[in-house]
Amino acid sequence: MDTAWIREYVGWAELDPVTPVVAGTYGTWTLTYHVGKYGVDDGGTIVVCVRTACDWGRPQLEDPQAPDYLTVTTTGQASLRVRYDPKAYIRPWPKGIVIDVYDGYLSPGDTVTIIYGDRSQGSPGSRAQTFCEKTFEFRVVVDCFGTEQYIHLPDTPTLEIISGPAAKLVAILPAEVTPDEEAWMLVKAEDRWGNPAAGYTGNVTFAAEIPVQGLPSTYRFTPDDQGCHRFSGLRFSQPGVYRIRVEDKEQGFSAESNPLVCRSTPPLFRPYWGDLHGQSEETVGTNSVEDYFRFAKEKSGIDFCGHQGNDFQITAEVWAEIQRCVQHFYEPGRFVTFLGYEWSGNTCAGGDRNVFFLADRAPIFRSSHWQVADKSDQETDCYPLPVLYERLRGQEVILVPHIGGRRANLDFFDPALEPVIEIHSAWGTFEWFWEEALRRGYRVGVVANSDGHKGRPGASYPGASQFGVYGGLTCIYARELTREALWEALKQRRVYGTTGERILLMVRCGEHWMGEEFGVTEPPTIRVSVIGTAGIEQMELRRGLETIHTVA
Numbered sequence: 001m002d003t004a005w006i007r008e009y010v011g012w013a014e015l016d017p018v019t020p021v022v023a024g025t026y027g028t029w030t031l032t033y034h035v036g037k038y039g040v041d042d043g044g045t046i047v048v049c050v051r052t053a054c055d056w057g058r059p060q061l062e063d064p065q066a067p068d069y070l071t072v073t074t075t076g077q078a079s080l081r082v083r084y085d086p087k088a089y090i091r092p093w094p095k096g097i098v099i100d101v102y103d104g105y106l107s108p109g110d111t112v113t114i115i116y117g118d119r120s121q122g123s124p125g126s127r128a129q130t131f132c133e134k135t136f137e138f139r140v141v142v143d144c145f146g147t148e149q150y151i152h153l154p155d156t157p158t159l160e161i162i163s164g165p166a167a168k169l170v171a172i173l174p175a176e177v178t179p180d181e182e183a184w185m186l187v188k189a190e191d192r193w194g195n196p197a198a199g200y201t202g203n204v205t206f207a208a209e210i211p212v213q214g215l216p217s218t219y220r221f222t223p224d225d226q227g228c229h230r231f232s233g234l235r236f237s238q239p240g241v242y243r244i245r246v247e248d249k250e251q252g253f254s255a256e257s258n259p260l261v262c263r264s265t266p267p268l269f270r271p272y273w274g275d276l277h278g279q280s281e282e283t284v285g286t287n288s289v290e291d292y293f294r295f296a297k298e299k300s301g302i303d304f305c306g307h308q309g310n311d312f313q314i315t316a317e318v319w320a321e322i323q324r325c326v327q328h329f330y331e332p333g334r335f336v337t338f339l340g341y342e343w344s345g346n347t348c349a350g351g352d353r354n355v356f357f358l359a360d361r362a363p364i365f366r367s368s369h370w371q372v373a374d375k376s377d378q379e380t381d382c383y384p385l386p387v388l389y390e391r392l393r394g395q396e397v398i399l400v401p402h403i404g405g406r407r408a409n410l411d412f413f414d415p416a417l418e419p420v421i422e423i424h425s426a427w428g429t430f431e432w433f434w435e436e437a438l439r440r441g442y443r444v445g446v447v448a449n450s451d452g453h454k455g456r457p458g459a460s461y462p463g464a465s466q467f468g469v470y471g472g473l474t475c476i477y478a479r480e481l482t483r484e485a486l487w488e489a490l491k492q493r494r495v496y497g498t499t500g501e502r503i504l505l506m507v508r509c510g511e512h513w514m515g516e517e518f519g520v521t522e523p524p525t526i527r528v529s530v531i532g533t534a535g536i537e538q539m540e541l542r543r544g545l546e547t548i549h550t551v552a
Contacts, residue, residue, distance in 0.1 A: 001151070003154040003155065006036075006151060006153065006154055007036065007153075007154065007155075008036055008037055009036045009037045009038050010036045010038060010142050010144060010151050010153065011033060011034050011035050011036035011142060011153060012033075012034050012036070012153055012154075012155070013031060013032065013033045013034070013138075013140045013153050013156055013157070014031070014032050014034075014157060015029060015030070015031050015032075015138060015156075015157040015159070016029070016030045016032075017029065018157050018158075018159060019159075020159070020160040020161075020162045021128045021129075021136075021159050021160070021161050021162065022128070022161075022162055022163070022164045023128060023129060023130050023131060023132055023161050023162065023163060023164055023191065023193050023195055024127060024128060024129075024130040024164065024191075024192065024193050024464075025127070025128055025164065026067070026117065026124050026125035026126065026127050026128070027117055027125050027126065027128060028115065028116065028117040028118065028119055028125050028126065029115075029116045029117065029126065029138075029159075030113060030114070030115050030116075031048060031113070031114045031115075031116070031138055031140070032111050032112070032113050032114075033046060033048075033111065033112040033113075033114075033140060033142075033153075034109070034110075034111055035076070035106045035107065035108055035109060035110040035111065035112070036108060036144075037108050038108075038144040038145075039105055039106050039107050039108055039110075039144065040076075040078075040101050040105065040106040040142065040143075040144050041101070041105050041144065041145055041146055042078070042101060042102055042103070042104060042105050042146070043100075043101065043102070043145075043146030044100075044101045044105075044106075044142070044143050044144050044145060044146045045098060045099065045100050045101065045142075045143045045146070045150075046098075046099040046101070046112060046140065046141075046142050046143075047088050047089050047096045047097065047098050047099070047140070047141050047142075047150065048096060048097045048099075048114055048138050048139070048140050049088055049089045049093040049094065049095060049096030049097075049138075049139050049141065050093065050095050050096070050136075050137070050138060050139070051092050051093060051095075051137075051281075051284070051286070052091060052092045052093075052094055052095070052284045052453065053284065053285060053286055053453035053454055053465070053467075054095060054129055054136075054465070055129055055130050055131070055463045055464040055465030056126070056127065056128060056129045057117075057126050057127035057128075057464075058084065059084050059097060059116065059126070060084070061082060061083075061084075063123075064118070064120075064121035064122060064123055065121060065122035065123055066123060067117075067123060067124050067125070067126070067127060068116075068117065068123070068126045068127065069117065069118050069121070069123035069126075070082075070084075070097065070114065070115065070116055070117075070118065070126075071114075071115045071118040072097070072099055072112065072113070072114050072115075073112070073113050074106065074110060074111065074112045074113070075110050075111050076104070076105070076106035076107060076110035076111075076112075077104045077105070077106075077107070078101050078102065078103060078104030078105050078106055079101075079102050079103040079104060080099050080100070080101060080102075080112070081099070081100040081102060082097065082098070082099050082100075083097075083098050084096075084097060084098075085098050089139075089141060089150070090371075091284060091313070091371065092281075092283065092284040092313070093139050093141075097114060099112060099114075127464070128161060129161050129463075130193040130195075130463040130464050131161070131193060131194075131195060131286065131454040131455065131456065131461075131463055132161050132162060132163055132195050132287075132455070133160070133161045133286050133287060133455070134160055134287055134291070135158040135159075135160070136158055136159040136160070136161050137156055137157075137158045137159075138156065138157075139152065139156055140152070140153040140156055141153070162198065163191045163195040163196060163197050163198045163199070163227065164191035164192060164193070164195070164197065165191060165197060165199065165200075166189035166190065166191060166197035166199075166200040166202065166227065166248075166251065166253065167190060167191050167192040167197070167253075168189070168190050168253055168255065169187065169188070169189055169190075169204065169246050169247075169248060169253045169254065169255035170186075170187070170188045170189075170190055170255055170459075171185065171186070171187050171188075171244060171245075171246045171255045171256065171257035171258075172185065172186040172187075172188070172257060172258060172301030172502075173185050173186075173242065173244065173257045173258055173259075173260040174260060174303075175258075175259075175260065175261065175270070175271040175272065175273060175475070175502065175504060176260065176261045176262075176263060176266065176270050176271055176504075177236050177260065177261075177262050177263075178262065178263060178264070178266050179235075179236065179237050179238065179239065179262060179264060180235050180237055181235070181236075182232070182233060182234070182235060183234045183235065183236060183260075184230055184231060184232050184233075184234060185215070185230070185231045185234055185244060185257065186228065186229070186230050186231075186301040187204060187219075187228070187229055187231070187246055187255075188227060188228040188229075188299065188301075189202065189221065189227045189228070189253070190227070193461060193463060194456065194459060194461030194463075195456075196226060196227040196228050196299050197227040198226040198227045199223075199227070200221050200225075200227040201220070201221050201222065201223065202220075202221055202248040202250060202251055202253070203218060203219070203220045203221075203248065203249075203250060204218065204219050204220075204221070204246050204247060204248050205217060205218050205246070205247050205248075205249065206218070206219075206244060206245070206246055207244070207245045207247070208242060208243070208244045208245070209242075209243075210236070210238055210240050210242055211237070211238075212234055212235070212236055212242065212244065213234065213235040213236075213237060214231075214233045214234045214235055215231070215234055215244070216231070219231075228298065228299050230298070236260065236262040237262075238262065239262050239263060239264045240261075240262055241259050241260070241261055241262075241531060242257075242259070242260040242261075242262060243256050243257050243258075243259055243260070244256070244257045245257075258501075258502035258533055259502070259504055259531045259532075259533065261504060261531065267506075268479065269477035269478055269479060269489070269494060269513065270477065270478065270479070270480075271475050271476070271477055271504060271506075272303040272304060272475065272476050272477075272478055272481055272486065273301075273302050273303055273304075273458075273473050273474070273475055273502055274302045274303050274304035274305055274306075274336070274458070274473065274474055274476065274486075275296065275300070275302055275305055275306075275449050275450050275452070275457045275458040275460070275471065275472075275473060275474065276304070276305070276306035276308075276338065276340075276354070276356070276400070276447065276449045276474055277306060277308045277354055277400075277402070277422065277425065277449035277450060277451045277452075278292065278305075278306075278307065278308065278449070278450050278451060278452035278453070278457045278460070278471075279292075279307070279308060279309050279310070279342075279451075279452070279453055280292040280307065280309070280455065281455075282309060282313070282314070282318045282321070282322075283309035283310045283313040283314065283318075284309075284310060284313065284453060285309075285452070285453040285454070285455060286453060286454050286455040287455040289307060289309075289318075289321055289322055289325050290321075290325050290328075291455055292307060292325075292455055292457060293305060293307070293325050293326075293328075293329040293337060293457075294329070295455060295456055295457060295458075295459075296329075296335075296457040296458050297329055297331075297335045299456075299458075299459065300456070300457060300458025300459045301458065302457070302458035302473070303335065303336065303481055304335070304336035304337070304338065304476070304481075304486055305335070305336075305337055305338070305457050305458065306337070306338035306339075306340050306354070306356060306449075307322055307325070307326070307337075307338075307339075307340065308340055308341060308342040308354045308451075309322065309341055309342060310341075310342050310344045311341050311342060311343055311344050311364065311366035311367055311368075312344055312366060312367060312368045312369065312370035312371050312372065313370075313371045313372065314341055314364060314366070314372070315372055315373075315374060316374065316377070319341075319364050322339065322341075323339060323360060323361050323362075325337070326338070326339045326360045327360045327361075330360065330483065332481065332482045332483070333480070333481050333482070334481070335481075336481060336482065336483050336486055337360070337483075338356050338357070338483065338486075339356070339357045339359065339360050339361070339362060340354060340355050340356040340357060341354075341355055341364055341366075342354055342355070343355050343365075343366070343367050343382075343385070343388060343399070344367050344406070345367035345368070345383055345384060345385060346406065347406050347407055347408075347409050348384075348409070349367070349383060349384030349385055349409075350384050350385025350386075350388075350408070350409055350412040351385075351401070351406055351407050351408040351409040351412075352401070352402055352403070352404050352405070352406050352407065352408050353385065353388075353399045353400065353401055353402075353408060353418075354399065354400040354402060354422070355388075355392075355397065355398075355399055356397065356398045356399075356400070356490075357396065357397055358396035358397075358483065358484070358487050359396065360483075363380065364380075365380055365381065365382040365388055365391055365392070366380070366381050366382070367381065367382070367383050367388075368381055368383060369381065384412075385409075385412045386412065389412075389414045389417060392417060393414070393416065393417065396487070397417060398417065398418070398419065398420075398487075398490055398491065399414070399417045399418045400418065400420055400421060400422050400447065401413075401418060401421045401422070401433075402421065402422035402425065402449075402451070403422070403423075403425070403427060403428075403430045403433055404425065404427050404451050405427075407433075408421075408433075410433075410436055410437055410440060410442070413437075413440070413442055415442065415443065418444065419444065419445060419490060419491055419492075419493050420444055420445040420446060420447050420490060420493060420495055421433065421434060421437055421444050421445075421446060421447070422446075422447050422448065422449055422451075422497070423446050423447075423448060423497065424448035424449075424469075424472040424497055424498075424499055425448065425449055425450055425451035425471060425472055426450050426451055426452055426453075426460050426462060426467040426468075426469060426470070426471040427451060427467065427468075427469075428468060428469055429469070429499060434446055435545055438544050438545055439545065443517065444493070445493030445494075445495045445496070445514075445515050446495070446496060446497050447472075447474040447495055447496075447497045448472025448473060448474055448497025448498055448499065448500075449471065449472050449473070449474060449497075450471025450472060451471065452467075452471050453467070454467075458471075458473070459471075460500075469499065470499065470500040471500060472497050472498060472499050472500055473497065473498050473500055473501075473502065474495060474496075474497050475495065475496050475497070475498070475502075475504075475505070476489045476490065476494065476495050477489055477494040477495070477506075477513065477514070478494070492513075492515050492516070493514065493515025493516075494513050494514055494515045495514075495515065496514065501532075501533045501534075502533060503530065503531070503532050503533055504529070504530070504531040504532075505528075505529070505530050506527075506528070506529040506530075507526065507527070507528050507529075508526070508527050509524045509525065509526050509527070510524070510525070526541065528541075537552065538550060538551065538552045539551040539552075
């Protein structure tokens with residue numbers, strides 16, 4: 001639809017101020033809608049909405065002295081009925097201020113003024129979104145005729161949400177090295193909401209109980225670091241468990257890294273950390289798919305990453321961009337990307353499955369074209385889930401059932417395609433899901449990921465909205481850091497998940513690794529090694545659903 005025509009006939013909107021906003025801070029923002037030639041008739045509606053993942057303070061109309069107080073006024077000769085509705089508009093813009101026009105109408109040139117965080121009667125203002133976004137938008141849609149048919153106003157002003165001052169340090173090491181192998185360390189300053197503190201310029205010192213070659217004694221962060229610096233060329237010459245302490249004495253920040261194990265004779269497989277599940281703004285997340293993979297590679301200190309957009313929102317152009325980014329960011333030995341999407345069928349038809357490909361180019365078989373306007377390839381849709389199973393069987397594809405916005409239905413299961421299930425994400429911890437799989441006799445490994453919608457794969461903090469916990473991490477024991485090696489390990493279930501901590505876990509029975517199936521003629525001896533990031537309270541060994549041994 002022609003932009004100039006919409007502006008003339010439906011109207012336009014402006015926002016004040018439009019200067020960058022520090023994540024999670026309080027302020028006042030005034031959005032003004034200018035009515036176009038059509039006017040807005042009695043029964044018409046204006047909706048100002050934000051994205052699904054947005055955790056901007058929830059607007060309220062009742063208490064003028066409380067946070068997030070919202071006021072709406074008009075110059076027109078009509079009454080306005082205002083309410084907040086978390087499902088006001090279509091995905092991915094559901095959360096909205098709904099403004100119904102009644103007892104009159106709005107004429108061309110009238111204005112409707114919405115003040116977020118009106119401070120005139122004592123409110124401290126409205127709390128901004130807690131995570132960074134390059135183009136945060138209050139999207140305005142208008143139904144001029146009371147038909148429930150909305151038109152999106154073009155060129156709505158956007159805000160940049162930026163990080164706040166540093167509140168903590170984070171130090172990350174790889175999980176395992178051999179003596180004199182070149183290694184790295186990532187040091188990051190984060191604000192109180194977990195965003196990399198881009199303005200941090202503190203001076204940090206380093207300390208390690210076992211000497212580390214190439215480790216500087218101090219480092220002063222520069223503006224170019226944007227709050228995050230990767231130190232390369234480190235060498236851990238002595239076998240042992242390393243933890244490096246980082247401290248900013250001037251500001252009182254300190255952090256201890258995750259454990260790194262230096263092995264003189266390494267096992268056949270090495271642990272690697274990653275996050276396989278998250279979305280970007282092309283579907284229901286934040287920032288672009290390119291921003292998503294760049295954050296994972298440069299800001300999270302993870303070794304591998306996957307992108308999982310809801311299939312019914314993925315256009316041909318978006319699928320091409322996802323494939324381009326998967327190719328662009330893949331660097332064997334440094335960072336591994338996986339191509340994929342989320343098959344998002346309704347629960348009755350199978351429910352959520354993450355689909356991963358070994359290749360970096362592949363066709364997409366959606367559950368539907370529900371929000372994809374171009375229906376020219378609709379015949380490729382696979383619904384219900386058994387149709388997708390049949391289409392993918394025999395190919396290099398892995399499906400991962402999980403719990404998210406909708407749940408996977410374990411009435412549907414294909415052991416050849418589904419070696420693992422996801423039991424933790426930013427949505428919560430779902431041990432019951434794994435237990436249900438075991439009750440059904442399924443032999444599955446477990447993974448944990450973020451299912452992040454905030455553009456921070458591998459470092460997915462909960463913020464202040466529906467995502468209540470820190471996103472998880474998956475550890476994969478693989479021969480090397482390549483796509484093929486990680487793929488083989490996933491298929492063999494040499495994996496485990498955590499709620500975000502980089503706890504090192506090795507479980508073996510003789511020469512057999514976690515995930516293997518084998519027979520024995522006498523009681524097996526199971527060897528377990530756990531190196532935690534804090535004191536370990538308890539370990540349980542289970543046979544199916546039965547706990548057969550506890551170490552406390």
